[in-house]
Amino acid sequence: MLIREFRPRRWILGRLEAGRDLLQGLLDLAEEQEVRVGAFTLLGALTQARLGFYDQKKKSYRTLELDRHLEISCGVGNVSLRDGRPAVHCHLVVSGEDGECWGGHLLEGTVVFACEFALADLEGEPLERRLDPDQGLALWPLPG
Numbered sequence: 001m002l003i004r005e006f007r008p009r010r011w012i013l014g015r016l017e018a019g020r021d022l023l024q025g026l027l028d029l030a031e032e033q034e035v036r037v038g039a040f041t042l043l044g045a046l047t048q049a050r051l052g053f054y055d056q057k058k059k060s061y062r063t064l065e066l067d068r069h070l071e072i073s074c075g076v077g078n079v080s081l082r083d084g085r086p087a088v089h090c091h092l093v094v095s096g097e098d099g100e101c102w103g104g105h106l107l108e109g110t111v112v113f114a115c116e117f118a119l120a121d122l123e124g125e126p127l128e129r130r131l132d133p134d135q136g137l138a139l140w141p142l143p144g
């Protein structure tokens with residue numbers, strides 16, 4: 001098990017512009033605000049979404065493409081480092097007009113209609129993602 005402790009430095013609340021790619025917008029936010037370790041939540045709406053499902057046997061993402069208007073019913077994620085630069089990991093539950101839901105790993109190609117974020121900038125030794133060959137993913141390394 002990996003456990004690391006951090007202290008909150010500040011909370012950053014704000015809004016992303018319509019038409020912006022959500023993943024790139026979150027990366028820009030982390031870079032511009034120099035957040036090296038953080039955790040965030042998102043609320044809002046999208047004009048389209050691209051969500052990933054990780055195929056654990058093939059060790060690759062399958063893409064769910066949703067070309068429709070959606071609510072961000074729940075968005076959660078974190079910021080850590082990968083190759084010395086901020087990396088964003090975000091999962092979304094999105095919902096359609098009848099309340100039906102889809103969820104998954106946020107991919108590029110997800111377009112903001114409106115998005116409010118609350119990002120906690122955390123103080124402490126940054127976590128650095130590394131490729132874990134067993135999972136085939138860039139993860140926080142386990143001790144030992």
Ligand code: ZN
Nearest residue numbers: 089090091105
């Ligand atoms: Zn993920």
